Amino acid sequence: MAYGSYVIQRDLDFVIRRGEVFVIMGGSGSGKSTLLNHMVGLKQPARGDVVYDGESFWGSPPETQDELRRRLGVSFQAGALWSSMTLAENVGLPLQTFTRLPARQISEIVSLKLALVGLAGYEEFYPSEVSGGMLKRAGVARAMALDPDILFFDEPSAGLDPISSRRLDDLILELRDSLGATMVVVTHELPSIFTIADNSVFLDGETRTMIAYGNPKTLRDESPNPTVRTFLRRGAVDAAARGAAV
Amino acid sequence: MVVARTDAAVSAATLAVHHDSSDGAVLELAGPWQSQHGLAEPSGLLDELRSRAIRHVAFDARQITAWDSGLVTFVLRVLREAAQLGIDADRAGLPEGVQRLVALAEAVPERQTGRSDARPPWLARIGASTIATARASSEGLAFLGESLLAFGAFLRGRARFRGSDLLVVIQDCGPRALGIVTLISFLIGLILAFVGAVQLQQFGASIFVANLVAIAMTREIGCIMTAIVMSGRTGAAFAAQLGTMNTNQEIDALATLGISPMEFLVLPRMLALIAMMPLLTVYADLVGILGGAVVGIGMLGLGPMQYLEQTRDAVHASDFLIGIAKSVVFGVIVALAGCLRGMQSGRSASAVGLAATSAVVTSIVLLIVLDGMFAVILNVLGF
Numbered sequence: 001m002a003y004g005s006y007v008i009q010r011d012l013d014f015v016i017r018r019g020e021v022f023v024i025m026g027g028s029g030s031g032k033s034t035l036l037n038h039m040v041g042l043k044q045p046a047r048g049d050v051v052y053d054g055e056s057f058w059g060s061p062p063e064t065q066d067e068l069r070r071r072l073g074v075s076f077q078a079g080a081l082w083s084s085m086t087l088a089e090n091v092g093l094p095l096q097t098f099t100r101l102p103a104r105q106i107s108e109i110v111s112l113k114l115a116l117v118g119l120a121g122y123e124e125f126y127p128s129e130v131s132g133g134m135l136k137r138a139g140v141a142r143a144m145a146l147d148p149d150i151l152f153f154d155e156p157s158a159g160l161d162p163i164s165s166r167r168l169d170d171l172i173l174e175l176r177d178s179l180g181a182t183m184v185v186v187t188h189e190l191p192s193i194f195t196i197a198d199n200s201v202f203l204d205g206e207t208r209t210m211i212a213y214g215n216p217k218t219l220r221d222e223s224p225n226p227t228v229r230t231f232l233r234r235g236a237v238d239a240a241a242r243g244a245a246v
Numbered sequence: 247m248v249v250a251r252t253d254a255a256v257s258a259a260t261l262a263v264h265h266d267s268s269d270g271a272v273l274e275l276a277g278p279w280q281s282q283h284g285l286a287e288p289s290g291l292l293d294e295l296r297s298r299a300i301r302h303v304a305f306d307a308r309q310i311t312a313w314d315s316g317l318v319t320f321v322l323r324v325l326r327e328a329a330q331l332g333i334d335a336d337r338a339g340l341p342e343g344v345q346r347l348v349a350l351a352e353a354v355p356e357r358q359t360g361r362s363d364a365r366p367p368w369l370a371r372i373g374a375s376t377i378a379t380a381r382a383s384s385e386g387l388a389f390l391g392e393s394l395l396a397f398g399a400f401l402r403g404r405a406r407f408r409g410s411d412l413l414v415v416i417q418d419c420g421p422r423a424l425g426i427v428t429l430i431s432f433l434i435g436l437i438l439a440f441v442g443a444v445q446l447q448q449f450g451a452s453i454f455v456a457n458l459v460a461i462a463m464t465r466e467i468g469c470i471m472t473a474i475v476m477s478g479r480t481g482a483a484f485a486a487q488l489g490t491m492n493t494n495q496e497i498d499a500l501a502t503l504g505i506s507p508m509e510f511l512v513l514p515r516m517l518a519l520i521a522m523m524p525l526l527t528v529y530a531d532l533v534g535i536l537g538g539a540v541v542g543i544g545m546l547g548l549g550p551m552q553y554l555e556q557t558r559d560a561v562h563a564s565d566f567l568i569g570i571a572k573s574v575v576f577g578v579i580v581a582l583a584g585c586l587r588g589m590q591s592g593r594s595a596s597a598v599g600l601a602a603t604s605a606v607v608t609s610i611v612l613l614i615v616l617d618g619m620f621a622v623i624l625n626v627l628g629f
Contacts, residue, residue, distance in 0.1 A: 083594030101281055108319040109281065116350050121357030128594045147281075147314040174350055178343040 001034050002046040008034055011209045012048070014201045018149075021176055021183040021196045023216065026203035027231070032186045033077075033154055035203065039184065040074050040152055041065055052150075070098060073143030074152045078159075079135035081127040087114060087138045088123035094145040113141040117171065133164045140171070150182045151175070157189045169195050190234060194220075202228050259317075263294060269301040272339075273324070276309030281316035288323050296331060303328055305339035318347050389586045393516060396508040400517070405509040415518040419480045423526060426479065430471055431530035435459055435537025438467070443546055452546040456556035459538030464565040468531040470617055472523065473576035477609040481584035484515055485605035488588025489598035497589070507589065516581040523577030524570045531569060564629055572620055576613055583609035 001009045008031040016022045024032050037043040039050050041057060050057040052068055060068070081090045091110045095101060101109070114120055117137035127135055136156065143151055153172065157165035169192050176183050187193060193200065193216050202212035202219070204227055212219050212228040220232035262274040273291070295303065303324075310317070321337075321344060328335045337345050366374070399405040442458040488511060491497050497507050535557060542548045548556075584605045591601035 084596035099281060105281070105316070105319070108323065109315050112315055112319050112322060112351055115352075115354070115356070116347065118354035120351070120354060126594075128592060128597070171350075174346060178346040178350070180343065 001031055001038060003034075007046070007208060009203055009208050009210070012201075012203075014210065014213050016182060016184060017199070018182055019176065019180055020198040021172065021185065023193050023197040023200040024184065024186045024203065025188055025193055025200055025216070025231070027188065027205050030203040030205035031208075032188075032203055036074075036152055036154055036184070036186050040072055041069050070146060071149045072152060073146065073148035073150070075136070075139045075143040075154065075156065077154045078132070079127065079139035081135060081138055081142065083127050086124050086126055087119065087130070087141075090127070090138065091142045091145050094142070098146060109145075113144050114138070116144070116175070117141045118167075133160050136160065137168070137171075140168075144175070144179075147179070148181065150184060153183065153185045153187075155187055156185060157187060157192050162191075165189065165192065166195075172196055190232065193232075202231070261291065263291065264306075265298075266304075267302075269299060270304070271295065271298075271300045271302070272304045272306050274306045274309065275317070276311075278311050279313040279317035279320070281314055288320055288327070291324070292327050292331075295328070295333060300333055302334045302336065304336040307340050307344070310341065313341060313344065318344055318351070321348055322351060385590065386586060389589070390582065392508045393512055393582060393585075396506065396513045397516070399509060400513055405513055406505055407510045407514050411510075412514040412518060415514050416522060418483075419476065419518050420522040420525065423476065423479060423522075424529070426475055427472055427526050427530050428533050430475055431463070431468060431534040432537040434467055434471055435463060435534030435539075436541055438462055438534075439538035439541035440545075443541060447546070452542075453548060453552070453556055455538065455542050455546060456548070456553050457560035459542075460535055460557045460561045461565060463534035463538070464531045464561055464569045466569070466617070466621075468534055469523075469527045469569045469573040469576060470613065472526045472530045472573065473580060473613050474610060476519065476523065476526070476577070477580045477583070477606055477613065480519065481580040481605050481609050482602040484581065484584030485588040485591065485601045486598055488585060489591030489601040492589065492591050493593040493595075493598060512581075512585040512589070515585055516578065519577040519581040520574055523573040523580075527569055527573035528566075531566070568620075568624065568629065572617065575616065579612045579616065580609045583612065 001007070001012070012035065024035055026032050034043070038045045041050075044058055049059055052071070055064070055068065057065060057068055081087070082093075085093070088107065088110050091113050092106050095106045095109060099106075111120065111123060114122060117140050119134060119137055119141065122130060122134070122138075127138070130138070136159075140151075140153070140156075151172075156168050156172065160168065172183055172185065173196055175181065183196075185192075185196065197216045199214065200212075200216045200219070201210050203209075204211045206227075211225050212223050214223075216232060219228055223229050223232075259275070259277045259279040262276075264272045264274055266272055305321075321340060325335055325337075325348065337348065340348075365371070396405060438459050439455050442455045443452055446452050446454050446458075488497070491511070497511070500507050500510055539550070539553050539557075542553045543550055587601040587605035587608065591597050
């Protein structure tokens with residue numbers, strides 16, 4: 001992964017299994033969101049590939065890439081809802097574009113998706129008329145519009161109060177369990193990581209590669225790498241070590 | 247054909263109602279219940295439940311091969327209607343995922359927002375738009391007043407803004423606008439000369455093309471065309487830039503520091519346009535006269551010196567000064583309309599687009615109206 005000649009991360013190699021909640025974690029600026037952009041097909045990696053069910057994404061022709069993209073749902077950091085459309089139109093657009101359902105069924109599915117994220121009754125609101133947390137949830141509803149196999153979340157709990165953030169975590173787990181979808185979550189919120197993650201990868205900004213891969217709880221207790229342990233214990237190891245040195 | 251129809255039947259979702267007792271029914275769902283295959287309409291089923299006075303409904307989904315949101319919306323509708331009819335529904339036969347999704351969808355009750363698509367009556371619409379117009383004009387006046395105060399602060403040397411910002415805006419609305427101003431005024435001069443030449447040649451008075459072009463460019467066309475170009479080019483840019491700053495709360499950030507956005511953002515833009523508009527106008531006048539000369543010399547066969555002499559005799563200093571004076575006023579209008587719409591802009595991408603549009607419309611309307619007023623007043627005063 002690189003911007004021009006500036007390499008952010010190299011030698012990343014990991015597998016996400018179907019139906020698991022996979023967390024991409026790391027400090028600020030370690031390249032988590034860039035990795036997400038590579039995975040969802042927004043930005044081509046400088047070298048390497050992303051493979052879905054044995055099918056190469058970046059090695060495929062554009063039509064195949066578009067088909068693969070439709071199996072993914074992406075929920076962006078600030079919702080990224082189209083401001084000139086109501087919440088219902090935002091969620092309905094992918095359905096109108098990629099399915100041949102009649103308008104009434106589309107509006108039923110839209111209401112269902114909004115109800116799933118707790119926004120029933122907000123169909124006719126514009127994005128500028130609802131709060132930041134609601135925007136984020138509406139973004140999740142839009143990401144789910146086409147019943148994707150894989151849902152990506154970029155920093156789902158950033159900027160939310162602890163209760164809303166907890167609810168969003170529960171929503172991610174509930175959706176995974178009921179839809180059977182795979183969830184890929186970029187986050188550095190520890191409570192969230194320990195609540196939802198089945199598996200994770202840790203990107204390190206200094207060595208510019210992944211330095212841990214596995215269940216975060218196991219990593220916290222057993223990782224041989226001090227950076228990972230420190231991160232997952234909120235710097236507690238570091239503080240203890242410094243205390244011992246003094 | 248027959249084969250195709252059989253295939254369609256196999257790959258479609260099916261629904262059968264099985265009556266297990268006098269007032270109970272089991273809905274048997276089978277096949278792929280996915281939206282891409284088309285979904286069953288629950289209305290016929292509900293009519294049947296109603297007509298048979300069913301009291302209990304259960305689901306049997308063992309034969310379902312695949313499902314997605316389509317099944318969930320169907321189940322939700324059946325459950326909602328059943329609840330209204332007082333029918334008791336047993337969800338245990340549904341796939342576990344569907345049960346959980348239905349529970350999740352019902353967890354937060356629908357918010358009664360009282361929104362409706364109904365249009366208010368015409369009297370109410372007239373009233374609402376009158377109130378909106380009145381509010382917009384008072385906001386416009388307030389903005390004018392605040393910008394005057396900011397200008398006063400500038401004259402007293404107390405205005406807070408960065409000199410480098412002023413230079414950047416000057417560069418953007420001065421030198422960088424030369425290209426388009428050159429093109430437009432050269433062609434306008436050329437067109438004026440053409441139109442004049444066709445008429446004046448009939449009387450053998452083609453030398454007066456020089457008078458026509460020179461007077462029209464210096465008094466009217468030079469400043470008004472420059473102002474219109476600047477309103478589309480720079481006024482819209484001001485509105486879009488300030489609107490986006492408003493969206494990103496950059497204007498709020500200035501205000502919380504006690505820095506007046508009027509001084510910091512609006513003043514440099516106004517000063518830059520007030521300084522650049524007269525210069526651009528003089529430049530446009532000259533390029534327009536050059537355009538006229540190309541037609542006069544090239545097409546009408548007038549000598550270059552002859553054309554120049556005729557132009558010098560035709561234009562008085564007052565013509566030039568009137569054009570320049572108007573251009574200063576037009577500069578203020580373009581800058582104010584752009585900044586006003588930008589500061590008023592809502593906080594979304596579409597609102598910023600609206601702000602840019604409305605900045606250009608506002609400034610062009612004001613430009614033309616003021617130009618007409620100038621023409622009448624100058625005529626009365628005898629200039």
